[in-house]
Amino acid sequence: MTADALDPLIHVPARLQIMATLAALPTGDQLSFTRLQDMIGLTPGNLITHLRKLEDAGYLTTEKTGSGPASRTSVALTSQGRAALDLYTATLRTLLNGL
Amino acid sequence: MGEASETGGAEAHENEGALDAGEAARLLAQTQRQAQRDLDFRSPLLSLVAAVVVLVGFGIVWLSVRGQHPYTGPTAASLVVLYALIAIRIGTVISAQSRAGAGVSGRSVRLRRAEGAAAAAALLAVYVLMAALVNQGNRHPAFYWVYGVAATLIALGAVWAGRSAVREDWQDLAISVAVMLIAAGSALAGPRGMWLSDGIGCCVVLLANAGALALLPGSPATGR
Numbered sequence: 001m002t003a004d005a006l007d008p009l010i011h012v013p014a015r016l017q018i019m020a021t022l023a024a025l026p027t028g029d030q031l032s033f034t035r036l037q038d039m040i041g042l043t044p045g046n047l048i049t050h051l052r053k054l055e056d057a058g059y060l061t062t063e064k065t066g067s068g069p070a071s072r073t074s075v076a077l078t079s080q081g082r083a084a085l086d087l088y089t090a091t092l093r094t095l096l097n098g099l
Numbered sequence: 100m101g102e103a104s105e106t107g108g109a110e111a112h113e114n115e116g117a118l119d120a121g122e123a124a125r126l127l128a129q130t131q132r133q134a135q136r137d138l139d140f141r142s143p144l145l146s147l148v149a150a151v152v153v154l155v156g157f158g159i160v161w162l163s164v165r166g167q168h169p170y171t172g173p174t175a176a177s178l179v180v181l182y183a184l185i186a187i188r189i190g191t192v193i194s195a196q197s198r199a200g201a202g203v204s205g206r207s208v209r210l211r212r213a214e215g216a217a218a219a220a221a222l223l224a225v226y227v228l229m230a231a232l233v234n235q236g237n238r239h240p241a242f243y244w245v246y247g248v249a250a251t252l253i254a255l256g257a258v259w260a261g262r263s264a265v266r267e268d269w270q271d272l273a274i275s276v277a278v279m280l281i282a283a284g285s286a287l288a289g290p291r292g293m294w295l296s297d298g299i300g301c302c303v304v305l306l307a308n309a310g311a312l313a314l315l316p317g318s319p320a321t322g323r
Contacts, residue, residue, distance in 0.1 A: 003120050006120070006123070011118060011123060012118070013118060013126060016118070016123060016127060016130070017126065017130045020130035020131050020134060021130060021133075021134040023131070023134075024131060024135050024138055025138065025203065025205075025207075026206065026207050026266075027206070028206030029204065029205035029206055029208075030203070030204050030205045031202055032201075032202035032203075032204070034202060035201055035203070036202070038202075039133070039134065039137055074204055074205075076205070089127065092120055092123055092127070095120040096121065096124055
């Protein structure tokens with residue numbers, strides 16, 4: 001098995017950090033965009049790009065509440081996203097054990 | 100997503116450096132550890148503060164009652180110190196909880212509100228029952244201090260045990276059960292010895308908790 005077996009959508013530093021951070025939340029919880037940005041240290045534009053890719057793949061959902069300056073966007077991992085991260089972690093473990 | 104208030108209209112760009120399996124594993128473990136530390140309000144330091152609070156607070160009250168014959172209850176000065184220490188403890192927990200919970204919404208926030216309401220109801224029930232018993236003639240200070248302290252600790256321990264069971268947090272469940280047992284057992288030591296027994300017993304449990312949080316795998320401090 002090679003690194004190609006790893007989910008290419010997750011196997012990028014920023015997206016791996018996003019997935020791992022959101023997976024630390026209990027199921028049913030969401031994290032605000034600004035807190036996620038603080039925790040990971042990405043620029044807003046960069047974070048949005050990665051979130052869109054993960055959302056398009058069905059790995060996370062975003063929810064916007066309010067409007068104007070008071071608007072707030074929350075992000076949560078979907079069950080599909082959790083399963084994808086579990087599979088990624090298992091594949092990674094297999095790869096490392098094979099070295 | 101994409102609102103100007105949060106993105107600042109910044110130009111998005113990719114940042115996709117190549118990762119080998121070893122680097123990915125390290126980054127994953129480090130991110131998981133950091134996220135767990137950031138999102139969980141519990142910490143060895145917080146537990147250590149609680150251990151000092153119960154030992155010093157209950158110890159000072161014990162010093163004020165240990166030589167009393169007949170028993171008249173804790174002195175006002177010792178109670179001021181005890182309540183001040185409890186206020187400090189509550190303040191540190193609220194501060195840690197609001198820091199860890201910033202930006203988090205959803206099920207766990209709703210659960211925490213329900214747990215707070217359950218704790219308030221349990222304490223209210225304890226004091227209403229105590230008022231009813233005092234009203235029926237149980238006016239000796241030994242009665243309402245032994246009952247008041249033991250019942251308060253048992254009620255809070257029971258609420259926290261329920262919370263821990265729902266979240267499958269076995270370490271917190273063990274601590275809650277230990278506090279309930281200490282509270283009930285300390286009542287046997289009488290109105291004077293109870294304070295020392297509660298203080299030492301709860302201090303030992305909280306120190307053990309601080310050690311477990313600092314050392315055990317899966318705890319917020321280690322994140323392993």
